[in-house]
Amino acid sequence: MESPLTFTPRRSLDFDEVKSLMTPEVKNISQLFGDEDSGLGMDNDESPVHYKVSTRLDFSNVFATPSQTADENDRSCFRRSLFSGKRRRDDDEDCLSTPSKLQRRNEPVSRGSSSFGEKIVSRDVKDVVNRLAEEEDLIGDGTDKFCLPTIRGKHQDLKSISADTMSDILIGSYDDVINDYRIIDCRYPYEYEGGHIKSAENMYTRDQVQQLLHDRQSSDVTGKRTVLIFHCEFSSERGPKLMRFLRTQDRAQNEANYPALTYPEMYLLDGGFKAFYQTDKTLCYPMEYKPMLHPGHGKDLRHFRSKSKSWSAGDKKRTASLRRA
Known part of the structure; x- marks a missing residue:
């Protein structure tokens, strides 16, 4: 058997x-x-x-x-x-x-x-x-080359522009290729209020930067670019970190449509606000420069540094929920 x-x-x-x-x-x-x-x-x-x-x-x-x-x-x-x-x-x-x-x-x-x-x-x-x-000069979705002249900055994984190029953008020299630009100032509020590039937006936390992905609704039908330009005081740490963070979140949000990106073209302002202020302070408002380590803002520094490193509780819960789904 x-x-x-x-x-x-x-x-x-x-x-x-x-x-x-x-x-x-x-x-x-x-x-x-x-x-x-x-x-x-x-x-x-x-x-x-x-x-x-x-x-x-x-x-x-x-x-x-x-x-x-x-x-x-x-x-x-x-x-x-x-x-x-x-x-x-x-x-x-x-x-x-x-x-x-x-x-x-x-x-x-x-x-x-x-x-x-x-x-x-x-x-x-x-x-x-x-x-x-x-090809080194392609924007994040691989569809075209960067429209602004780039330089070799401190961060080899990021595309950097000079303070002179930033000035040219502000006076309209690149209006024929750029439809919209947003300057993301990643310094702390007391630094920003003490002097910033005209039209710059102060975003120093990951929550604020992530909101950029929900702000853009459509692309320009004329073919002109929408670009983001990040910087902090020296564009050494805060600006590059938040720039990389946005790209990571952008990739995750568009994973199903890879290699599409909400913001495929981003730049880092080489030398940060300090370099730009020394190049053309007339394009700053107010025309002053307050460093992060200003002696009168020690308490503010500790407060905003701690806040910049934390996520909101709601975002943590939402992320955990998505992982369990």
Whole structure:
């Protein structure tokens, strides 16, 4: 008499085991794995990101690994779109995902049509990521080159403009290519009130900067650009951090439509407000310069520095709710 059929429970494979089963081509792509670095330099209490990998996906035709000069944010977004960046809180929950119905029938799957956790990288996305890796002067969505002349600033991952270019923007020299520009002054309020670039907006917290993503409703039909220009006192820390933060949030908000961005063209004012004030203080209001370390604002410095590093409770709850969904 034949013995009854027995079933062996499916065991969840950890990441090292998955790597051992990879072909050489897939192993090359696996070099993209790792904890995602937002580049903010701020406290981050989130747990590491884990990725599901489908054994049915064919990686043989996936494009080459982006070069070291590519935008880290674009590489991070590609990693998530390729390997389904669903955050997992429990290491024990990691397991291999099952193929979708369309994949089992060997039917083509368009980007955005696959189930959550199994996103297929389209040819258009691969072409854009290749372009972003090979061409240094492309804006964030890979559709065109930067319209303003850039210089080599302190932050190699960000595009910088000079104080002279900032002056030219204010007097209308680039009105033929720029439809709208917003100057984001990331200094603390007492610095801003003590002297700022005309038309600049004071945004020194992540909540304020994130609101920019909800402010822009449509693009200009004439083809002119909408640009953001960030700066702080020296454009050394506060401005660059908030600029990177906005790009990270923009990528997350437009993940389903990658590589689209709400603000694909952003610049950092090289040397910050100090350099601009020394270049043309007539374009500042009032025509004064108050440093962050002003001796009469020690208490204000401690207050606003603490406030700039905190999230609102509502945003934390909303983020947690989205992760559980």
